[in-house]
Amino acid sequence: MPDRAPQPVERRLPTEESRQLIELVRDMVSKEIAPRAAEEEESGHFPREVFTLLSESGLLGLPYDSAYGGGGQPYEVYLQVLEELAAARLTVGLGVSVHSLACHALAGYGTEEQRAAHLPAMLGGGLLGAYCLSEPSSGSDAASLRTKAVRDGGGASRTSGGDWVLTGTKAWITHGGIADFYTVLARTGVEGPRGITAFLVPGDVGGLNAAVPEKKMGMKGSPTAQLHFDGVRIPDARRIGDEGQGFAIALSALDSGRLGIAACAIGVAQAALDEAVGYATGRQQFGRPIADFQGLRFMLADMATRIEAGRALYLEAARLRDAGLPFSRQAAMAKLFCTDTAMQVTTDAVQVLGGYGYTLDFPVERLMREAKVLQIVEGTNQIQRMVIARHLAGPETR
Numbered sequence: 001m002p003d004r005a006p007q008p009v010e011r012r013l014p015t016e017e018s019r020q021l022i023e024l025v026r027d028m029v030s031k032e033i034a035p036r037a038a039e040e041e042e043s044g045h046f047p048r049e050v051f052t053l054l055s056e057s058g059l060l061g062l063p064y065d066s067a068y069g070g071g072g073q074p075y076e077v078y079l080q081v082l083e084e085l086a087a088a089r090l091t092v093g094l095g096v097s098v099h100s101l102a103c104h105a106l107a108g109y110g111t112e113e114q115r116a117a118h119l120p121a122m123l124g125g126g127l128l129g130a131y132c133l134s135e136p137s138s139g140s141d142a143a144s145l146r147t148k149a150v151r152d153g154g155g156a157s158r159t160s161g162g163d164w165v166l167t168g169t170k171a172w173i174t175h176g177g178i179a180d181f182y183t184v185l186a187r188t189g190v191e192g193p194r195g196i197t198a199f200l201v202p203g204d205v206g207g208l209n210a211a212v213p214e215k216k217m218g219m220k221g222s223p224t225a226q227l228h229f230d231g232v233r234i235p236d237a238r239r240i241g242d243e244g245q246g247f248a249i250a251l252s253a254l255d256s257g258r259l260g261i262a263a264c265a266i267g268v269a270q271a272a273l274d275e276a277v278g279y280a281t282g283r284q285q286f287g288r289p290i291a292d293f294q295g296l297r298f299m300l301a302d303m304a305t306r307i308e309a310g311r312a313l314y315l316e317a318a319r320l321r322d323a324g325l326p327f328s329r330q331a332a333m334a335k336l337f338c339t340d341t342a343m344q345v346t347t348d349a350v351q352v353l354g355g356y357g358y359t360l361d362f363p364v365e366r367l368m369r370e371a372k373v374l375q376i377v378e379g380t381n382q383i384q385r386m387v388i389a390r391h392l393a394g395p396e397t398r
């Protein structure tokens with residue numbers, strides 16, 4: 001039996017335009033992203049030029065309003081684009097998802113004036129964004145964040161001017177140190193979720209410094225760094241939403257962001273399955289292709305079934321979002337199921353390739369290392385279970 005070449009994923013897309021979009025992405029992936037992925041991930045190179053190309057092609061603002069330079073695409077289309085990108089290289093797929101997360105606050109909660117001033121450059125002007133919620137001592141318990149923003153001058157309203165002075169440290173920031181803008185959540189009032197406000201911070205502002213990027217298990221091409229805010233002055237015109245509204249804005253961004261993570265996870269899992277099928281149909285043992293053995297056939301069947309189930313789950317959540325219906329519970333479920341699927345499927349793919357799967361000669365070990373981070377970011381999978389349980393049983397009593 002010959003190696004089976006991977007077949008493109010069959011996609012049910014809503015319009016001819018979205019079908020053409022997926023074709024454009026597949027072409028870009030095969031020419032510009034996939035050929036360099038393994039080498040650049042090994043060397044830790046961030047492909048900024050790929051993000052510039054994505055921006056020029058209208059792929060960095062896909063789910064946002066075309067009136068502000070976005071692509072005006074439904075979420076179900078945007079997520080399938082992310083899946084295609086992440087299958088080739090998670091650094092790119094997740095990078096696009098994080099950029100989109102960073103645009104969410106301004107697009108959803110900014111004033112008309114703020115959107116007109118900043119969104120076009122963010123969505124299609126070549127800029128790259130980052131989202132700053134986590135801190136060294138507040139991860140899952142994000143509402144306990146300590147980075148402070150204190151008013152200096154001006155009155156209490158946006159039009160009366162005045163600055164905010166930001167001091168503190170953000171941790172684990174994807175694109176930290178290389179982003180052009182940061183959506184930052186900082187404490188402006190009481191302890192807890194009601195004392196947090198969102199700000200749009202330019203990357204080149206004085207007093208903002210990035211630490212040396214973390215040395216990570218995977219996604220080595222994607223810089224993750226601490227950011228130090230040492231008296232960073234931000235005009236009130238860059239405050240997004242009301243004072244104290246920041247945590248609600250952050251959670252709303254995460255509902256959508258979690259769907260991005262789910263789609264990336266299915267891309268990683270699909271890439272691992274394609275490798276496993278290709279290998280199993282080519283590799284001979286006991287005088288037959290190993291894909292003849294029921295032990296492996298059933299493993300491949302289970303991998304493929306989990307992937308289809310995950311894809312259906314994230315697409316259903318996206319279609320609820322596109323219809324303007326609540327989707328927070330389904331987004332948490334999709335993030336949980338799709339990222340657990342990616343971990344399981346990539347681990348199984350290493351097993352299908354045997355010893356070769358454990359080497360850098362095949363991409364499955366990289367995919368397995370990449371899958372792990374998806375169970376951690378944008379709310380760990382324990383936190384997703386808490387979100388889902390709250391929808392079912394209400395808040396915990398203590």
Ligand SMILES: Cc1cc2nc3c(=O)[nH]c(=O)nc-3n(C[C@H](O)[C@H](O)[C@H](O)COP(=O)(O)OP(=O)(O)OC[C@H]3O[C@@H](n4cnc5c(N)ncnc54)[C@H](O)[C@@H]3O)c2cc1C
Pocket residue numbers: 098130131132133134138139140141171172173174175216219224373376377378379380381382383
């Ligand atoms: C590569 C990478 C990129 C990232 N990018 C960003 C970014 O761009 N922006 C950003 O803001 N953050 C980012 N993060 C941070 C990420 O969101 C946090 O790591 C995550 O929220 C977990 O926080 P923590 O690491 O502090 O773990 P902790 O919150 O300390 O959790 C440690 C363990 O305890 C568990 N746990 C905690 N509380 C509970 C509970 N109540 N019940 C059950 N279990 C619990 C967790 O599930 C986890 O297993 C990134 C992280 C990584 C690794």
